[in-house]
Structures are given as C-alpha cells and as structure tokens.
Amino acid sequence: MIVSVIGAGTMGNGIAHVFAQHGFTVNLIDVSAAQLEKAIATIGKNLDRQVSKAAITEEIKNNTLANITTHTGFEGIGNSGLVVEAATENTELKLNIFKQIDAVAPAGCILATNTSSISITKIASVTGRPESVIGMHFMNPVPVMKLVEIINGYATDKKVTETIVALSKQLNKVPCVVNDYPGFIANRILMPMINEAIYSLYEGVAGLEEIDTVMKLGMAHPMGPLQLADFIGLDVCHAILKVLHDGFGNPKYAPCPLLTNMVTAKKLGVKSGEGFYVHT
Numbered sequence: 001m002i003v004s005v006i007g008a009g010t011m012g013n014g015i016a017h018v019f020a021q022h023g024f025t026v027n028l029i030d031v032s033a034a035q036l037e038k039a040i041a042t043i044g045k046n047l048d049r050q051v052s053k054a055a056i057t058e059e060i061k062n063n064t065l066a067n068i069t070t071h072t073g074f075e076g077i078g079n080s081g082l083v084v085e086a087a088t089e090n091t092e093l094k095l096n097i098f099k100q101i102d103a104v105a106p107a108g109c110i111l112a113t114n115t116s117s118i119s120i121t122k123i124a125s126v127t128g129r130p131e132s133v134i135g136m137h138f139m140n141p142v143p144v145m146k147l148v149e150i151i152n153g154y155a156t157d158k159k160v161t162e163t164i165v166a167l168s169k170q171l172n173k174v175p176c177v178v179n180d181y182p183g184f185i186a187n188r189i190l191m192p193m194i195n196e197a198i199y200s201l202y203e204g205v206a207g208l209e210e211i212d213t214v215m216k217l218g219m220a221h222p223m224g225p226l227q228l229a230d231f232i233g234l235d236v237c238h239a240i241l242k243v244l245h246d247g248f249g250n251p252k253y254a255p256c257p258l259l260t261n262m263v264t265a266k267k268l269g270v271k272s273g274e275g276f277y278v279h280t
C-alpha cells in the first residue's frame with residue numbers, strides 16, 4: 001500500500017520512518033523543500049541510531065530510506081491507500097488540508113489525522129467521505145513509542161477502524177481505539193497532569209527539579225512532567241488545554257497563567273531552545 005504523509009516535522013518524519021521501515025512505499029509531503037530535506041536527514045540519523053543499537057540492519061536502513069520519496073505538492077496522493085496528515089496543530093490549516101486531499105485522494109483511500117486534540121468529527125465534516133476519516137495519533141518519538149491512539153469520529157466506518165488497527169499492528173505498534181471527545185484519552189489525562197505540575201511550580205510548592213524528580217522516581221515516568229512539557233512544546237500543551245477547557249467548559253482545564261506567559265514570551269521548550277529548562 002502507498003501511504004502519503006503530510007507534514008515533515010517531528011511527527012511527520014517519525015510516521016514516514018515507521019511506515020517505510022515496515023515495507024510501505026511512502027510519499028512524504030511538505031510545502032517546504034528545506035523541511036523535507038531536514039526530515040530525511042533526521043530519519044537517516046534515527047535509523048543510524050537503530051543500526052548502532054543492533055535494532056535493525058544496515059540493509060533495513062537502506063530499504064527504509066529507499067521507500068520514501070519527497071514531494072512539495074499533493075501529486076502522490078492519487079495512488080495512495082492511506083493519507084496520514086501530520087501538519088501543524090492548527091484547526092483552520094487542517095480543515096483546509098482535508099478539503100484538498102479529499103479532492104485528490106482516490107475512492108476507498110482512508111484519510112487519517114495525527115491530531116493530538118482537534119475533533120475528528122469536525123475534520124471529517126469538511127470532506128465528502130466522513131466515514132473514511134479517522135484519528136491515527138502517534139506518540140513522540142514515533143519510532144520508539146508503542147502506542148497508536150486510534151480515534152473514531154462520529155461517522156467513522158467500522159471497517160476503516162479495523163483497517164487502521166491492523167495497519168498499526170503491522171507497524172509493530174499497539175493500537176487503542178477511543179471515541180472522539182476533547183483530548184481523546186492520551187491528552188485528556190496527560191495535559192491536566194502537566195498543567196498541575198506547572199501550577200505546583202507557579203505556586204512555589206516545589207522547584208523544577210523536585211517536581212520532575214518526584215514524578216520520575218516516584219511514579220517511574222521516563223521524564224518528569226515539566227521536562228515532558230518542554231519536549232512536547234509549551235505552545236502545543238497550551239493549545240491542547242484550551243481544547244479541553246473549551247470542549248468541556250470546566251475550569252479545571254484552564255491553562256496555568258505561568259504556561260500562558262511562557263508561550264506569549266516564546267519560551268516554547270526544546271524547539272525554541274528554552275522552556276522550563278535551557279536546551280542547547
């Protein structure tokens with residue numbers, strides 16, 4: 001099956017990487033040629049890391065890279081069985097992309113989105129095929145994390161869900177099917193924890209290192225919540241909390257004022273070089 005991945009950022013290059021590594025032909029699509037070049041270099045680097053850990057062979061690495069072609073337009077979508085959209089987390093942008101891919105994707109092609117919180121039902125509503133639209137939410141770093149959160153929109157066909165479950169297993173991932181409500185499951189539970197960690201810092205209950213150490217060593221989390229917030233991007237955390245707040249109308253989801261200030265000051269975490277921590 002040919003898979004088209006839209007967006008060559010962190011999530012898009014990871015998604016292209018895993019599909020290509022498992023034998024799929026991948027069209028990696030981005031408006032920016034420079035971003036595509038950077039994505040291929042990142043995939044190469046991550047494959048090298050897997051080779052050096054003996055997780056894959058040099059031959060698999062080369063086959064993976066050979067399975068990916070890059071495009072700055074939607075021309076490859078016409079032959080695809082699956083499109084996975086992984087563009088920036090912006091509702092208007094995603095709705096616009098879905099209108100365009102609906103126009104060029106063949107009949108029977110599944111249109112999936114890697115959105116972390118935007119309603120699948122809303123995205124599906126701008127297409128002429130809402131039954132073929134589904135959430136396929138990978139976790140960062142995609143080559144490492146085992147979960148694929150699969151989100152059924154209001155109209156998603158059961159057969160489409162079954163296909164995406166089977167495909168996720170083919171990628172050696174563990175699929176979990178959930179329904180389309182704000183934040184789905186992953187971020188409905190993760191973001192209030194991160195927000196509470198930020199509130200704990202804001203209210204002076206403890207310092208940065210202490211908050212992260214409590215959660216790392218006390219709860220066996222691989223990263224503390226503030227370190228994880230930097231890794232995800234503080235703007236992304238803020239946007240997801242707003243989706244939860246607006247969607248449920250419950251003040252418990254309101255982003256901490258410290259988070260809002262940091263996003264306004266462009267302290268976005270790893271991607272901007274500074275968030276709760278300084279990243280070199």
Ligand code: CAA
Nearest residue numbers: 046049050053116138139140141143144187222223228232
């Ligand atoms: N590609 C391929 N392999 C990678 C990789 C990448 N991008 N990044 C790390 N790895 C591999 C390493 O090679 C290493 O492999 P081995 O175990 O075989 O040695 C393994 O992953 C661990 O990496 P490191 O030793 O470099 O570093 P680490 O032990 O500190 O782990 C981490 C790094 C995997 C990121 C770990 O800290 C972790 O699991 N953090 C939490 C990640 C998380 O919670 N992700 C979800 C974020 S939420 C999200 O994505 C969704 C959303 O909607 C916001």
